[in-house]
Amino acid sequence: MTAPDPSVKGWCPSAYRPMMSGDGLVVRIRPNLARLKQAQILELCDLAERFGNGILEFTNRANLQLRGISETGFPELLDALNALQVLDTDPEIERRRNILVNPFWKYADRTVRLANVLAAKLDKLPDLPAKFGFAVDTGEWPVLAEASADIRLEALASGDILVRADGMQSGVACDESNAIDTVLAMADWFVRNATNEARRMRTLLRHIHLPEHWTQHPAATPAPVPGLGQCDQGQLVAVPFGQIDAKTLRACADLAEAIRLTPWRILLLERVTGFSHPDLVTDQNDPLLQADACPGAPLCASASVATRALARQIAPLVAGRVHVSGCSKGCARSKASDVTLVGRDGLFDIVRSGTAQASPERTGLSPKEISKELSA
Numbered sequence: 001m002t003a004p005d006p007s008v009k010g011w012c013p014s015a016y017r018p019m020m021s022g023d024g025l026v027v028r029i030r031p032n033l034a035r036l037k038q039a040q041i042l043e044l045c046d047l048a049e050r051f052g053n054g055i056l057e058f059t060n061r062a063n064l065q066l067r068g069i070s071e072t073g074f075p076e077l078l079d080a081l082n083a084l085q086v087l088d089t090d091p092e093i094e095r096r097r098n099i100l101v102n103p104f105w106k107y108a109d110r111t112v113r114l115a116n117v118l119a120a121k122l123d124k125l126p127d128l129p130a131k132f133g134f135a136v137d138t139g140e141w142p143v144l145a146e147a148s149a150d151i152r153l154e155a156l157a158s159g160d161i162l163v164r165a166d167g168m169q170s171g172v173a174c175d176e177s178n179a180i181d182t183v184l185a186m187a188d189w190f191v192r193n194a195t196n197e198a199r200r201m202r203t204l205l206r207h208i209h210l211p212e213h214w215t216q217h218p219a220a221t222p223a224p225v226p227g228l229g230q231c232d233q234g235q236l237v238a239v240p241f242g243q244i245d246a247k248t249l250r251a252c253a254d255l256a257e258a259i260r261l262t263p264w265r266i267l268l269l270e271r272v273t274g275f276s277h278p279d280l281v282t283d284q285n286d287p288l289l290q291a292d293a294c295p296g297a298p299l300c301a302s303a304s305v306a307t308r309a310l311a312r313q314i315a316p317l318v319a320g321r322v323h324v325s326g327c328s329k330g331c332a333r334s335k336a337s338d339v340t341l342v343g344r345d346g347l348f349d350i351v352r353s354g355t356a357q358a359s360p361e362r363t364g365l366s367p368k369e370i371s372k373e374l375s376a
């Protein structure tokens with residue numbers, strides 16, 4: 001098997017089409033309803049160690065990735081993942097299964113019902129760009145407004161469901177019987193109008209108006225990202241930079257009936273209380289919660305610098321958000337941060353109040369010079 005080239009614009013890996021990275025293949029799993037049962041997690045930890053380098057990652061779409069998989073071991077891993085029932089057996093349906101859910105769903109509630117109906121109708125969708133996705137955010141209040149999705153379903157105070165194109169502040173009110181068909185119609189409209197330059201809904205809507213009947217109802221005010229600690233379903237703990245080793249994840253799974261993934265690098269450990277672990281964050285005031293860093297070198301072939309150790313070191317020195325990026329692509333965070341360090345030729349450029357693509361204030365600094373600069 002030859003892994004596809006990740007530099008192709010708009011290309012998005014799936015379990016059947018893993019991405020080649022600096023440490024081997026990255027195999028992405030999209031858990032149904034963002035939930036993995038205890039036995040599935042424990043088996044995934046074993047597989048991560050057996051076929052990869054024992055490192056697992058949580059993405060900003062609430063997916064799980066196994067890293068460092070060898071090309072020779074990949075076919076056997078794929079069989080094991082299918083046996084574990086964490087993939088759709090149809091690679092094309094698996095590719096389309098970009099469905100984020102509000103992680104605070106309760107058994108058989110509206111979020112679960114809508115997500116299941118949408119999943120069952122994935123074969124009715126037109127051929128969408130690989131990164132095109134959906135957010136089923138019909139809990140008490142919307143929590144996924146900042147997470148990546150192109151068509152959103154949100155609860156309205158009236159009890160109806162708002163179907164909203166990403167980038168709009170309003171949508172169309174539906175009930176449960178017609179919400180998913182409206183999603184399909186919106187996806188059809190997108191495909192008829194998308195261009196090579198506009199392959200996400202938000203980008204397209206900068207150039208073209210959505211039909212008026214899809215913009216009549218204002219969206220509810222979104223809730224902030226939930227804090228760490230207890231919630232109705234269990235305990236929320238953060239995974240620094242979204243990366244965890246199999247041993248630590250096993251320690252979580254040993255206690256939890258199941259683990260729900262979120263787009264915030266936070267895990268919801270079902271029915272767990274009072275858990276703590278030295279490699280996880282349970283204190284809402286921990287500076288690591290304000291730090292983003294991509295895998296960097298040696299994990300990513302585009303990076304000339306290591307990122308996460310430096311991010312840990314400087315997070316307490318920065319008042320606000322800090323982003324350490326292995327290169328100017330800025331995979332870990334597309335928005336501006338108070339301080340962004342961008343790797344280039346083995347050193348770092350510093351951007352203040354900008355993204356990894358913004359003009360740097362200073363260039364060519366070593367990690368030592370950066371610490372000095374930020375401590376001043």
Ligand code: SF4
Pocket residue numbers: 294295296297300301302303325326327328329330331332
């Ligand atoms: S930002 Fe980081 S992960 Fe993304 S391509 Fe650059 S080095 Fe790799």
